[in-house]
Amino acid sequence: MEKNLIVAFGGASPEHEVSVLTAMQAISALENSPYKIRPLYIAKNGKWYSGEYLLDLKHYEDLDKLTKQASSCHFTHNELGQAILTEVKSGLFSKNEEYIIHAVLTAFHGAAGENGSFQGVCEMYNIPYTGSGVMGSAVGMDKVTAKALCKSAGIPVVDGTDFFENQWVDEQDNILNEIDKLNYPVIVKPVHLGSSIGVKVCPDQETLIEAVEIAFRFDEHLLVEKAISPLTEINCSVMGSSRDCRASVCERPMGTEELLSFKDKYMRDDAAKGMASADRVIPADIPDSLSSSIQDTSKKVFGLFNCSGLARLDFLVESNTENFYFNEINTIPGSFSFYLWKESGIDFDQLLQELIKLAVSTHQKKNGRVLTYETNLLSQKAVKGIKGLKGNK
The missing domain is CATH 3.30.470.20 (ATP-grasp fold, B domain)
Structure with a gap:
């Protein structure tokens, strides 16, 4: 049976383009692997797409054309309870394509793709996926x-102080005093971004204030640290x-x-x-x-x-x-x-295949645990209790 590997990338993130590059590198490296590559591209507006057209990096030069040529898609389960990727085909007599998912290779950078949100979707559909789980992704x-x-x-860790945008508006003087205690130069960093986006070394308070205002364009939570x-x-x-x-x-x-x-x-x-x-x-x-x-x-x-x-x-x-x-x-x-x-x-292909095998192994171990708990909580007695609570309102 064909092993469908879903390579998931893109997303509503300032690091969207970086994610595309990483995904295309991985797809190229897996060209001779035993897997059938199925791209799952999440556009900047959050819509999901799949299809062969997404496998060529040159096509990403025109994102409007890209999404028109691709097919919308989603996760679901078939009648056997297997997780599948469904490609929605347009046209009166077109039939949707369904692919049983072997695993998902996550190639997101930043935002909902790397912070545990997409990992949570995979958990909900019981799909093996590479990388850290919800907790590790969120903390990271x-x-x-x-x-x-x-x-x-x-x-x-380096000494620093963090604050939210509303705190900056209401308590700017107090925050600046805390930053002064670190001694300049300091570094401004968005809390939830990578790829050095919004990061600025500030030699003085004037530069700091400007850097903070710019960084708030990307994140409502900032961290300022003493520069090493x-x-x-x-x-x-x-x-x-x-x-x-x-x-x-x-x-x-x-x-x-x-x-x-x-x-x-x-x-x-x-x-x-x-x-x-x-x-x-x-x-x-x-x-x-x-x-x-x-x-x-x-x-x-x-x-x-x-x-x-x-x-x-x-x-x-x-x-x-x-x-x-x-x-x-x-x-x-x-x-x-x-x-x-x-x-x-x-080598790169060996590395990716090891990550995929690890994802599948982790998934199998998790599914080997007891995932349900038999209880009579919804018995007639419990239902009567709930009705009683309603009557007391």
Whole structure:
């Protein structure tokens, strides 16, 4: 029987285009795999589409034409209770296409695709999917919650303060006083975004206020942290389950500025390669002891957040002291961080197939548990009790 692999990507997110790049890379890498690739593209307005037309990156240059050529789609169950992807065909005599889902490869970045919402949809339909579950995805997307958990577990994080847009409007002076205590320069970050969108290093209060106003265009919740200087960014990927995982080699990404920007990551001449196009040193040119400590900490955070599948963890290192701080976790990293695992002897297609097998295995273990609880809660006696409550109103 054909194994239909749904590659899900896009979404209503500032990182929409980055997600498309990651998905196209994955589809290309899986060209000779045993799976039949079925694209699930979520447009910027939230509508779901599928169809062969979505498999060509060039077609994404005209999104209006793209969605007209594609078919709308949705998840449902067939008469056997199997999860299926239904492609809705237009035309009086056209019949919808139905594909039994083997697994979903999630290739979203940011917003509802990476924050646990789409993962929750898969859980509702009992569909295997790659990457972290609802909790790990949600925590990973929330920088404030993630850092609070790390701090409680003894994992170092940079000092900072967070606030919402309504607080900024009502209590701006108090917030600025708290930020002043951090000492400039500071960094402004949207709490729920990645890809360095809305991130700005601010040397003074005037620059800060401008950066805050810009960042609120993307997120209603902001985080301001003390800027580490001199700074070295070090990243590490982790793969497996929260109880059994392994770390990749570390990398030192290189940008035109001290802090890696969206432009450094994705707007290069070879941007079609996604994160794989950015300059980096692999393995990172740091002492073995520091590399080992960051790898161990990466696995600890992965387990703490109950993550699974694959993630990339980013750290900030004080170059002159080698003290390092957890910065963020990307539960669906750009290009799936395949370039880090390549150094460990795992090719991109092998990496993706391992993630798919892990997703299916995790799903089977979950379904092996008792998923229902027999009870007579809806018995006649219970129904009478409810009627009695209504009568007392």
